[in-house]
Amino acid sequence: MIQDDRNVLESDAKSLIAALEWQVEMGADDAVFDQPFDRYAHQAAKAAARSAPPVEASRRAAAPSQPAPAPRAAPTANAPLGTAEAVSEGKSLASQCTTLEELRAALEAFDGCQLKFDAKNLVFGDGNPDADIMVIGEAPGRDEDIQGLPFVGVSGQLLDRMLSHIGLTRDSFYITNTVYWRPAGNRTPNDGEFAVCRPFVEKHIELVNPKLLLLVGGRAVTSLAGVTQGITKSRGKWYDISVGDQAFPAMATFHPAYLLRNGPAKRFAWRDLLALKRRMREEGITP
Ligand code: URA
Secondary structure, three states: OHHHHHHHHHHHHHHHHHHHHHHHHOOOOOOOOOOOOOHHHHHHHHHHHHHOOOHHHHHHHHOOOOOOOOOOOOOOOOOOOOHHHHHHHHHHHHHOOOOHHHHHHHHHHOOOOHHHHHOOOOOOOEEOOOOOEEEEEOOOOHHHHHHOOOOOOHHHHHHHHHHHOOOOOOOOEEEEEOOOOOOHHHOOOOHHHHHHHHHHHHHHHHHHOOOEEEEEOHHHHHHHHOOOOOHHHHOOOEEEEEEOOEEEEEEEEOOHHHHHHOHHHHHHHHHHHHHHHHHHHHOOOOO
C-alpha cells in the first residue's frame, strides 16, 4: 500500500515537472505575479465596462435635447478595440512632458499598453541623456524586465562591446526601445503595441535630441522608419525619422541577438558601425 502511494506521488511529481518543462519550452519561463491572476475574468470585466453606457449617457437619454456622446473608434485589423483610444491618450500624455523624468512618470501612469500587465518593470532608458547618439532597439527581454534597464542581457553586452570599438560607451550614448515593457515569452510586439508606445518614443527622441540615431533590429527600423523591407536589405542605410518638425538621421543595423545566432553577419554590422563613426566625424561628434 505504502509502495502504491509512493508510486502515485512519484508519477504526479513527474507529470507536474513535465508540465512545467513544457511551459518553459513554450516561453512561459517566468512567474509574473505572486498570486494567480485570472486574465479571462479581467478581460471580461474590462469589456463589460467598455460596453456599459456611461453614466452621463444615461442621464442624457432622459434629456433628449442634449447631444449624444461621440461613438468610440471602431476596431480595425491593426487597431484592435481600445488601441485607437490608447494611442490618443498616449499622444496627449507624451505631449505634456518637458523632461525625461516626466516622460518616465507618464509611462508609469499609462495603462494603455497591454504589455505592461505581463511585465515586472518599465524599461525606460539608460546611458547619457545628453549624448549625441541615441540607440533604439526593439523590446526588452527577460533580463531587462528584471532590472528595468534596456540591453543588459547577453545581446546588450554584445552591443556594448561592438559600440565600444567605435569609442561609444553608456557614458556617450543613450539607449531605449520601441516598446517599454517586455512582451511575455519574448514574442515580437504587435503593431498595436508599437503604435501605442510610439508617441512616447517620439517624445523620448525629442527630449534626448540626439544628432544621430542607431536603430537595431528589423522591427525597430520598420516601426520607426516605416521601411517595409527586411533588415538584410534595410541595414547599412540612413533614414530620416520625423518627430514633429524635426528629422533625425538614423542608421539601421542588425539586432545583436541575431548576430549571436549568425556570426558571419557581424561583418555587415561592423560596416554599419563604421558608417556611423564616419558620420559622427562629419558632424563633429566626439564620443
Ligand atoms: N533586445 C532589445 O531589442 N532590447 C533590449 O532592451 C534587450 C534586448
